[in-house]
Amino acid sequence: MTLRFSCAGLDVPQAVRTQLADDDVAGRLVRKDPTLWGPEAEGEASVRLGWLDLPATSRELLPRVTALRAELQAEGLDRVVLCGMGGSSLAPEVICRTAGVPLVVLDSTDPGQVAAALTDLARTVVVVSSKSGDTVETDSHRRAFVDAFAAAGLDEQQIGARFVVVTDPGSPLAETAAAMGARAVFLADPTVGGRYSALSAFGLVPAALAGADAGALLEEAAELAEHLTEPDNPALELGVALGGGFRTGRDKVALVDGGSGTTGFGDWAEHLIAESTGKQGRGLLPVVLDAPDAPGATDPDTLLAVVGGDPLGPGPSIGVTGPLGAQFLGWEYATAVAGHLLGINPFDQPNVTESKENTRRLLEGGLPDEKPVATIGAVELFDSGDLLDQVDLSQLDGVRLALDALMAAVPPRGYLAVMAYLDRARDARAAELRGVLAARTGHAVTFGWGPRFLHSTGQYHKGGPQTGAFLQLTGELDADLPVPDRPYGFGALQAAQAAGDRQALADRGRPLLHLHLTDRVAGVGQLLDALR
Numbered sequence: 001m002t003l004r005f006s007c008a009g010l011d012v013p014q015a016v017r018t019q020l021a022d023d024d025v026a027g028r029l030v031r032k033d034p035t036l037w038g039p040e041a042e043g044e045a046s047v048r049l050g051w052l053d054l055p056a057t058s059r060e061l062l063p064r065v066t067a068l069r070a071e072l073q074a075e076g077l078d079r080v081v082l083c084g085m086g087g088s089s090l091a092p093e094v095i096c097r098t099a100g101v102p103l104v105v106l107d108s109t110d111p112g113q114v115a116a117a118l119t120d121l122a123r124t125v126v127v128v129s130s131k132s133g134d135t136v137e138t139d140s141h142r143r144a145f146v147d148a149f150a151a152a153g154l155d156e157q158q159i160g161a162r163f164v165v166v167t168d169p170g171s172p173l174a175e176t177a178a179a180m181g182a183r184a185v186f187l188a189d190p191t192v193g194g195r196y197s198a199l200s201a202f203g204l205v206p207a208a209l210a211g212a213d214a215g216a217l218l219e220e221a222a223e224l225a226e227h228l229t230e231p232d233n234p235a236l237e238l239g240v241a242l243g244g245g246f247r248t249g250r251d252k253v254a255l256v257d258g259g260s261g262t263t264g265f266g267d268w269a270e271h272l273i274a275e276s277t278g279k280q281g282r283g284l285l286p287v288v289l290d291a292p293d294a295p296g297a298t299d300p301d302t303l304l305a306v307v308g309g310d311p312l313g314p315g316p317s318i319g320v321t322g323p324l325g326a327q328f329l330g331w332e333y334a335t336a337v338a339g340h341l342l343g344i345n346p347f348d349q350p351n352v353t354e355s356k357e358n359t360r361r362l363l364e365g366g367l368p369d370e371k372p373v374a375t376i377g378a379v380e381l382f383d384s385g386d387l388l389d390q391v392d393l394s395q396l397d398g399v400r401l402a403l404d405a406l407m408a409a410v411p412p413r414g415y416l417a418v419m420a421y422l423d424r425a426r427d428a429r430a431a432e433l434r435g436v437l438a439a440r441t442g443h444a445v446t447f448g449w450g451p452r453f454l455h456s457t458g459q460y461h462k463g464g465p466q467t468g469a470f471l472q473l474t475g476e477l478d479a480d481l482p483v484p485d486r487p488y489g490f491g492a493l494q495a496a497q498a499a500g501d502r503q504a505l506a507d508r509g510r511p512l513l514h515l516h517l518t519d520r521v522a523g524v525g526q527l528l529d530a531l532r
């Protein structure tokens with residue numbers, strides 16, 4: 001069974017469908033016509049449509065990655081760690097969690113999370129994935145693992161044998177891989193962007209090395225691919241719902257699992273939709289929900305997308321069922337169609353470099369010496385523009401008052417984004433804040449782990465509609481870790497990323513509340529208690 005699309009309560013004007021059919025959008029997309037998104041996008045689109053070929057072209061990866069997995073297993077290297085950000089790690093994580101095979105994903109600069117990955121080295125092989133080959137988090141992870149293997153007594157050749165690299169041809173990482181004698185290097189198709197790379201080497205190599213069935217994913221996608229020129233194919237219908245929904249005021253897409261059998265698909269789709277559409281002051285805001293009845297599922301300007309199930313009322317809702325390989329390709333195709341309907345370029349990410357530049361400058365010039373304006377329990381509150389001017393922080397419930405002030409600052413049809421620069425394993429409870437805040441405010445509330453979201457929804461925050469209010473959480477470190485051959489550690493890198501993003505949002509005049517947890521467990525508990 002390939003992809004099945006169903007829809008309830010969504011009134012997309014017939015004119016939208018007629019326009020797509022008259023313009024032969026389905027056929028032109030499959031033929032990789034780069035003019036579908038306007039003249040300004042044509043150059044980028046012409047080198048970003050390779051994902052349509054992946055169900056066929058990725059098959060050549062299978063023998064090589066299967067042989068490599070057998071080799072590694074024979075050597076007892078059965079702990080696969082993936083170092084990658086955004087499109088270089090989200091899909092493998094979904095594939096492996098769904099298949100129930102073990103993959104350690106390191107997509108954070110939180111020293112606790114890095115330290116947890118730097119264990120069990122005797123069994124560990126590291127996959128370093130980066131399309132650009134110069135993502136600071138991934139390079140830092142690579143350095144830390146080289147150092148750790150050396151400290152464990154491995155020589156240069158043995159260290160190289162513990163690394164598998166996935167990158168674009170000619171990238172800085174491709175050069176580094178050659179220089180370090182990496183065991184295997186997979187050069188990916190450069191005409192595939194990160195958030196469209198689930199069925200490329202970026203999605204399939206780490207997953208297959210961990211034991212997932214990459215061939216099955218490609219077969220599932222190939223079955224859908226046969227239908228993608230049809231004017232009413234399910235992926236086109238999904239694109240019509242997303243793009244047509246936007247045109248009728250539904251600029252938020254709540255993503256919830258309805259029995260898909262997959263795990264974490266919403267986080268992958270969030271990156272795809274947010275980074276593809278959130279630009280030129282518009283876009284679709286994905287809101288990942290942990291249950292169909294979670295707060296936010298039926299917000300007024302929201303389309304509820306049920307992955308793996310039927311539409312769920314009472315508001316407009318869609319249901320998309322089908323195997324994971326078809327879901328990847330179908331949502332990629334739908335997002336490209338939605339980009340056509342929104343009139344934006346779904347393949348660029350013009351605003352992600354800003355926070356990266358700010359981070360680099362802060363690492364070079366030093367972090368701002370900011371002092372909290374108040375400390376209440378385990379929570380330090382930092383000056384956030386004029387947000388707290390009217391808040392009496394001398395009260396014990398000053399934290400709640402501050403959070404209420406932030407929620408009051410969300411403009412009409414706006415959203416509240418929680419950005420947690422914490423350890424998504426050990427501080428997992430922080431994710432409960434999304435539902436608790438959403439229950440308290442009538443606005444959409446999103447949650448992202450920092451700095452991971454910077455490579456995902458970060459584009460939407462800066463390039464999308466300027467209607468966001470932001471809650472940034474940072475946390476005290478138990479211990480820091482050096483970044484080898486760099487004048488800073490992971491803790492400073494994480495803090496610089498948080499500060500760099502605060503700067504980018506402040507430059508846009510966005511309301512932002514920065515809370516630092518002097519004790520992460522107590523601090524998260526305190527925030528949840530303040531809001532219940």
Ligand SMILES: O=P(O)(O)OC[C@H]1O[C@](O)(CO)[C@@H](O)[C@@H]1O
Nearest residue numbers: 086087088130131132135194455
């Ligand atoms: O694969 P790379 O080049 O390391 O980039 C990781 C991620 O960062 C982004 O470029 C955004 O910063 C995403 O588009 C991409 O998936």
